[in-house]
Amino acid sequence: MDMLEQYLPFFTKLTPQQQAVLSQNTTRHTAKKGEIVHNGSLDCIGILILVRGQFRVFTLSEEGREITLYRLWERDICLLSASCMLNSIQFDVSVEAKKETEYWKIPASVYRKVMQQAAPMANYTGELLAARFSDVMWLMDQILYKRMDSRLAAFLLEESQLEGGRELKMTHEAIARHLGSAREVVTRMLKYFQSEGLVALSRGSVTISDETGLRKLAEESLR
Template identity: 25%
Template sequence: MINELKENYGYLFEESLLMEINSVGTFKEIPEGFQLIDIGDYIKSMPLLVSGAVKILREDDKGDELLLYFIERGDTCAMTLSCCMGQKKSEIRAIAETPTKLIMIPIEKMSEWMGKYKSWQNFILQSYHDRMTELLEAIDTIAFLKMDERLFKHLKDKAMVNHNEVIHVTHQQIAFDLHTSRVVISRLLKTLENDGKIELHRNSIKILDL
């Protein structure tokens, strides 16, 4: 685990902190689609991503989901941090977008390292800032973009976190992420294809205009 830590976090954390993370952290490999955190869970550890991507979702009263943002290599989740520090139930669902490797940090180390390591404090504050920026972007997308623009942005975001211009996803899965119907998504995807922005294939989409 220490090699993964140094490769992904060596530029952020001093050697002594890397050694502590290696000592108390738990290394996990999770498959695509694995649910890491569910709404209502008490969070006992915080994830540091080594590779892959995790999508963070909210749920309304009817059980419909809305994608908030993705976290990738070198990231952690501000919503998780907030629940850890306040010992509150999770308000988000975290699902692996791709096969993912991560290190789980016990929550009792969170406040201890905030006072002990300046690099950890900076990392946590920067993580809050980054996730807040992404949340504001998600709000702007919902408030100001038309559905076809939201859809194309979503496809490009998925392509970037997957590091592949071809994404394997069904129309229904996209509809769940964007909190709309499959019929609407199918119609808009066809429009995007006619506009030369994507190519539609069976259970996959190629992004032509990245």
């Protein structure tokens, strides 16, 4: 399967037998927008490799609020959907398709078996896992120590860049789920932004009016 060589940096360093095991057990899937493709630690479906689309990896706070940990795009690899293969790591996350998404899936048992035999694969997996946890720690720092107005401004700017336009087709509830906040808090903050001329609000959407002003407000929360 030629695609694995393109998506997995360590693939060419595996033996022909190891390459064959991965290739023969990799399957292609399509997820609809809004579909949950992995639901918590009990749902250990395997390694997901994005071909096109976008995944949102999120968890639930103790209050039951969703918090987006990070997002994945084309050529990204989702490891935490196979947390059962990672010793001593129990990270209860869910994965949602943010738009129609095509992806490849390698069963956790297959990936683990080959990884135990191949040092380059094990090293890459460790590096990728460390990078994901770095993303999570950055998010925790944002939640614990940064102001909500800064986080919200940074989120709007990031979404605008991703969607390629100033109008964001998102409800206040959806924004709150990304930020791990309450809808009422997000609504109050957006109304304040509107009063300051930073955004314009309409049903189901937020339009950025003053990108420079938002960027100044978001300085401490921009990567």
